[in-house]
Amino acid sequence: MRIGSETEGLIVEAVRRVAVAEILPGFRALEPGEIDTKTGPEDLVTPYDRAAERALATELAAILPDALFVGEESVHADPGLLDRLPDAELAVIVDPIDGTSNFAAGLALFGVIVAVVARGETVFGLLYDPVIDDWVVARKGGGAWFAGPGKPPRRLTGRSPRPRAQAQGYVPLYLYEPARRREVAAALPGLGRTGSLRCSCHEYRQLALGQADFVVSRSAKPWDHAAGCLVVTEAGGRILSGGAEGYDPRAPRAPVLAFAHADSARDLLPRALLTV
Secondary structure, rough: OOOOHHHHHHHHHHHHHHHHHHHHHHHOOOOHHOOOEEEOOOEOOHHHHHHHHHHHHHHHHOOOOOOOEEHHHHHHHHHHHHHHHHOOOOOEEEEEEEEEHHHHHHHOOEEEEEEEEEEEEEEEEEEOOHHHHOEEEEEEEOOOEEEEOOEEEEEEOOOOOOOOOHHHEEEOOOHHHHHHHHHHHHHHHHOOOOEOOOOHHHHHHHHHOOOEEEEEEEEOOOOHHHHHHHHHHHHOOEEOOOOOOOOOOOOOOEEEEEOHHHHHHHOOOHHHHOOO
């Protein structure tokens, strides 16, 4: 299955509506009691995550009625839902608020991620910024595009490869176990500049927009990566997952390594970053 321009437009508009109705009212307006944890202190959730996911499920079911809906919060409530993804003919994978820790802290670095997967292949990816109201979007074989209301879409081509000493990218040091964290941190001075936005949506956007050279992730969850990996690939980049080429949302493997330019892969990163 291919996603056409009309369906793309319907998905984008649905996400924009949900952002206005269910996400932005909570930004910088959360009460302390509205911030909860799931699997650990770094894994936050708010009522706005849950409300946005419910609204997205309804909106996207009207557009793609035969698709299995896989949302981050739905999977937390029912882990068995993820087991249905490998056999699904069509699936919609959603992170209703990617970067919840930033959202909860009042930082405007969060987004909505939507991917459409057909028979295991990601055919559509959307990385939406609710605060600015713009988006990076890709359809399989159709390139990656930066768009927003009132401005023509701009095709994205990533950035030219740069030497390791000048490379800039994202490494989530806080997610590594202490021993690995020290090993990874010791390798970082060989790179130009590293950090973490704590938001896959914006890290993949920066990569596709040519503002970063690489993204490293210890997690391989499909709601974090399916859309972004398609966007980066369509922008001329390259994805390695678990040491293999590409990213399979049905059987994701860590680490996920994304590169803005296909020729940068493997040689750009120190060996310490190539394994979990």
